[in-house]
Amino acid sequence: MALPGTIKNPQNLCNSLKPICKHLLFARNISNIPSDESTVANDLISIFTKQPFSPENPELQSLAGMLNTGVVETALKGFRSWKAAHKFFIWASNQWAFRHNVYTYNAMASVLSRARQNAPLRALTAEVVNSRCSMSPGALGFLVRCLGSVGMVDEANALFDEVRKKGLCVHNDYSYNCLLEAVSRSGRVDLVEMRLKEMRDQGWEYDKYTLTPVLKVYCNAGRFDKALDAFNEIFDRGWADAHVLSVLVLSFCKWGEVDKAFELVETMEDRDVRLNEKTFCVLIHGFVKESRVDKALQLFHKMQQSGFVPDVSLYDVLIGGLCMNKEHEKALCLYSEMKNLKVKPDIGVISKLISSFSEGGEGELTRLLEEIYDDIGVEDKVLVYNSFLNSLVNTGSIGKACQLLSAMMGIGLDEDVEINKFFRDKEMVAPNANSFTTVINGLLKANKLDLALSLFVEMAQFGCKQELQLYNNIIDGLCNSNRLEESYKLLRQMEESGFEPTQFSHNCIFGCLCRKKDVSGAIDMIKKMRVYGHEPWIKHSTLLVKELCKNGKTLEACKFLADMVQEGFRPDIIAYSACLDGLVKNGEIDAAFKLFQDISALGFCPDVLAHNIMIKGLCKAQRIAEARHLFNEMETKGLVPSVITYNLLIDGFCKNGQIDEAMLYLSSMFGKEKEPNVITYTTLINGLCNAGRPDDAILLWDKMVEKKCDPSRVAFMAFIHGLCKCGRPNSALVHFHEMEKRKMEPDSFVYVALVSAFLADLNFVSAYEILKEMVDKEKLPDPHDKNYTIVRVAVSKLSENAQTSSSITSLIRQGSLPTILYSDNRDDITSFRIKLESFHTPGLADAGCAAVALLYFLRQSFFGTVRRPVRILCQEICSGGSKVELKMGRQQLE
């Protein structure tokens, strides 16, 4: 069917196959096409491209008679759109006097594969086989490569066998090579190995183009050793070239073996095999991405030595890498080199340098600018200023950023600001929207909301457009400062400017309303959000629920959640859990239980955490049997109780006087490999002590230590307190010292427990020592604390004991026991005098002590009510002969 002069099987020309490349070649040279064929083809293209297309077009009908495979092949190559080409191809198929040959099929296949149209390509392949058109190995190879290039490996493989089976093609080494090339892309090692064996069995020799796909398939499949074997074979046979080297080097990089890749490049270089330009570029990018700028630079120099001239994008990536590594000077050197080589730096390179040098402070940045400023085109100058503003903002110099921006706006420069010296001789550049945005965002971050707002207004006056994101950021700033009205106003302004609020804008305001506990406002906002299809963020709803519950408004919290459901937003289990917890904390266990059941009705399955809250509530309400029931139910629901679940239940049993039951749950934890934590042990140790079983508590403490569970401060305090309660102050003291050794500070009640326990044991000296330590460490309880009375009694006892009374007196003299001394609010002088005497201050003769006592007395909040008695006291002190203290007393008094 081919016309005279048409090359019958052009693909054969490729049989020596230059590297099988992605670009599929057509061997039909345009100059070989007879001019009348070319005219017909062009006319056809024009008709099929014009809209509307009509098959009835009389011109088309006359051209139909002139169809031949040459015309069709030429026309197919001339279409710009694959769709039009395909339409023409189908039309041609339907012309009674025309029949496609392998070259028209291949022309269509090429168009479809380039357009990545797999479905019509698959149909075309089937048609080729069905039409029984014969083909040379080269033509088959071409079609196979079309299929391979779009990943249709199975189709290529099947086609290969079918054409052989139907006798349409006799394979040769070239057709095998094409098939291997197609399969190698897929990483299907088995298939490649099978075809390779088949090829050898049929007596075909391997060549470079056989082994290169083999190398590729091993690389793609990550088969490191096999890939190396293939490469070595290629190398030994003297076939290694830039392409083969690139395949392996790029794979090394993909596997993260950057150093190996580099070694390979060096070894091959010694043997005169060098990378091609593209591979150099890919590798340099890859090395920088892997933070191996050193290797990237070495490659870069090799690339230059190989005679390639790097373009601006390579300088950009290298300078970027150096900047990232904080190698500012090297980056600047590369920049100079680039300029010397007449490669024009672009704003990307310049921005990288600026942001890198800005980390070194303003001095460094100025030094850089002096070097590069003249290289920057007028239109890019504002970008430099913006980079500068950005760096000032990022380094916290927001004030300087504002000054520079003012200068840009023509408001003037501050003489004292060092950074501005550079800009002083320069012609100022007017700011753009980005300049304002940078500074406003910086001001917002620095909590200078009012400045940000005024700049936002000025920005518009300056003719710069306020973008949506900036509106959002300012609304966010206002909401974070609880300036709700202004944020509403800005939201309206934003809408008037033609911006539709985003989910973020609405949620800023919703969050603010929730923080303010404004339930109706929050619901109104939810309604508005529903109109826009925005989802209220659950963190805000949860916060509102928590805040309401904290203030005892559990009913409102429940209603809020119900209203949300009403508005079509179903809160999640977390918001409900917060509400459950609020109810439980408020003692509303029945309401909590009802909500717990309602949650399930809403389609949630309460999780472990929600169960924990309920178990806590039930235990708190002493409904321990129900708590245990809920615990058992968890397992039937497929929930695995957490350590916290166990801890809560164990605590419930302890508090309910069922310590043995609690211990059973501890055993069950070990059985279920649920490791108890320090809270489990602390709860039980506390429970055992409360049950009067200090020896068991000690055993459990030892077990905890043995299990490498580190006791916490709370654990120590509970244990010491418990031992004291059980009358074991000496054991308690050992742990008290251990606690101090670990730099853990005990709370006041621990000291009190020890003092009381030692006193009960009649060990006055030890009791005094602990009391003294409590005083020295300022751990005396607050007068409103119930322990306060205990200390008072203790002091009283110690002051009456011969071993400790003088030490107590001296503590009083030092003024270390202030509030103890004046522990009641009686304002009569008699009561005061009695107190003094009770601490072995003989009458008022020891005026020094009395005066000190007086000063502390004055510090008490009931000063106003004791003015008269104090005045009398002062006189008495005076008659006792202590004038200094008296003066002080008077100063305080008057």
Added chain:
DNA sequence: TTAGGGTTAG
């Protein structure tokens, strides 16, 4: 250039 929110011991 837009998460993290709910539960345990003295």
